[in-house]
Amino acid sequence: MKRILFFLTVAIANWSCIDECNQTRTYRTTVPFQIGQEQLKNGITNEGPQDLVKPSKIYAYENYLIISETKKGLHIIDNTSPSSPVKVSFLKIPGVIDMAVRDNILYADSYTDLVALDISNPKAIKEVGRLKNMFNHGLIDGISWYYDPYSKIITDYEFKTVTETVSTNCGQNSNVWPVFRGGIAEDLAFNSGTKGQTSSSSGTGGSMARFTIYEDYLYAATQSDLLVFNIKNEQKPDSISKVNLGWGIETIFPYKDKLFIGSNTGMHIFDNSSPASPKRLSIFQHARACDPVVVENDKAYVTLRQGWCGAAPNQLDVVDVKNLSAPFLIKSYQMENPHGLSIMNNKLTVCEGKFGLKSFDAKEATDLKLQQHIKNIHAFDVIQLDDKHLLMVGEDGLYQYDNTDPKNLKLLSKIEVKK
Template sequence: MKKLLILFSTVFLNWSCTDDCTQTRTYRTTIPISIGQEQLKNSITTKEPQDLVNPSKIYAYENYLIICETKKGLHIIDNSNPSSPLKLSFLNIPGVIDMAVKDNILYVDNYTDLVALDISNPKSITEVGRLKNMFNNGMVDGISWYFDPYSKIITDYELKTVTETVKTNCGQNGTVWPVFRGGMLEDRAYNSSSGPTGTTGTSGKGGSMARFTIHEDYLYAVTQSDLMVFNIKVGQKPDSVNTVKMGWGIETIFPYKDKLFVGSNTGMYIFDNSNPASPERLSIFQHARACDPVVVENDKAYVTLRSGWCGASPNQMDIIDVNNLSSPFLIKSYQMQNPHGLSVLNSKLTLCEGEFGLKTYDVKDAMDIKLQQHIKDINAFDVIQLDASHLLMIGKDGLYQYDNSDPKNLKLLSKIEVKR
């Protein structure tokens, strides 16, 4: 009878026929941060060199390499010897997404402001000019920010890894997913880029996914909806001269000869830039909604489309004839795995395949491009061909420099690792 008593007491103590289910989940979510516009004024400072954490865009200027640490600042690297690049300093710039350099003046975005910085001494960089209220919103790494001109407050979002425990319905009505708290989340690989050709003078090289580019004395910046033109004849005093409305989803800008190629997620816009102060739209080459870096060489435009959060499209590379700029037409499409940034120089095409590695192609014959080498086991999203034998590639693991004089056998010169 004692046993029975124990049995019943156990049952009654635990008596409840309601299921008890808890879910412990770890996820990344956006947390809003507010920044007063006045805080931006003296926010730019030069610091000691730091480790790469989340590198996005790269920019090459003379012997310097500038690596953008999204919204945090810029790494300035002395690359006179590509086999052993040397970190010089870290430039702390809140809200920086893009950069361009001309004549030792570095132009960056500082949330709403366009800032000109003198980098003749990379160890102590000074602010020489600032144009306020140029940008109202922006998006990078899938996170948007916006400026409220009335309250003069910038609302940005920060990705945070959160672990929380909630009670669930025991799988009764499917899985319960976490909720995101504002800020837009899109494809992280938005910020891939590759190398443009054709910029002359002493300006540097950015990527095909760059939103800033310099042509002659003008700086072009694309926001999500506009093409903004700045006169930078006097480097210290950048002057906004024109704004061209373009519609939503603008991603990249790429100068070629006296033309501007603007990539949006629905097509490629071609602008005539013979009057640099007021570019005029010539044509649009439309394609499926996709993320699409674009590069141009020898009157052929190379556009990669990939599936991602910017749209559902097949993974492919299109080669487009742009000899007649007012009516571009497709030459051929090639199937790819997950193409990101690309770069073309002297018919040597280098293409980043995201987690599938890096590919080099011979594109002398656009109807029949030939795969030269496929480096697997690396993550590649951004590539710049600096000259005939020097390739910069950035991925999640760091910045790689290759000697690509033989496109069938790339030689790794150096690697700047990302510290996690």
């Protein structure tokens, strides 16, 4: 009896009427790190082939495919036979986001610098030129970086997963959890197919790419400006002009002698007949959204989707751009979550993110016909290389399709992402 009483006393003494509430939360946050100029300069190295981890942009040049790993480097893939692509090498470039190739010279950004690399031997890529401090800030995958010209230091952020436990007030004055999240949000920049229209041999990049080559000029869109570089002398790219575009620039698409620039509030059309100084002709405004754009036969196809860059409805707009100074909307189509898209010979291919890949017949702009919907794959972006060869990149890897028959896409090969 005494023992029971003792236990009871102890138990009662340990009881309290104070609630104990703990919240265990796991979240991603952005953690800053800094990069000095030397680090940037010495950061470019050739490495052996590596697995794809998080493929971002794709660029096709002759028989090569270049796949970027955001801010890490570029995979060089020999795609001579699309049914069995071979990884050749991995080129480490700190801070790389975009790339473009002309005549065996690869132009890529490396944080603040524009570098020119000779890729004639993809196993031993050499740096042949560098323009310093061309860019002073950037934004990709929801993370922005900036350059401080006084300290000459680049500050970038990376995601870090944190788990922590804090005590709460048991929902008494309910402090609502999803509160503000760190970092700056923008949608994953993925691109879609476009042909660099030049007489010399340059490659095919994405419409969501911020780099494109037109004749002897390399255009690089930053968030707010369009930089024009003269690349006539490949070894020494030269910055020649800067056009202010307003905020939220996402994509750049060359079509004939025009440049279509997608921002998250509208589509800018530039006359590029004098490539050194493009002139703005008009702006087609739309709701705030993420919007890659492609153009064919005087019709621009713009996908709008909900994402980090806006909250517009998910749709595909077909815009008549015959009169470039007065574009008008032909029709809007309901979509699920459209990302990159491509068009060639009326074969319109739209990536629907986790909803898969859709191919349309775009003969009639007022009546797009769905030909095939491949579900169960994740599709970010497509490039139509030629009439029958389609490249598609998604979270799971790079897919190559034969789309001779848009009703029946044949998978040629897939480069898996290392999970």
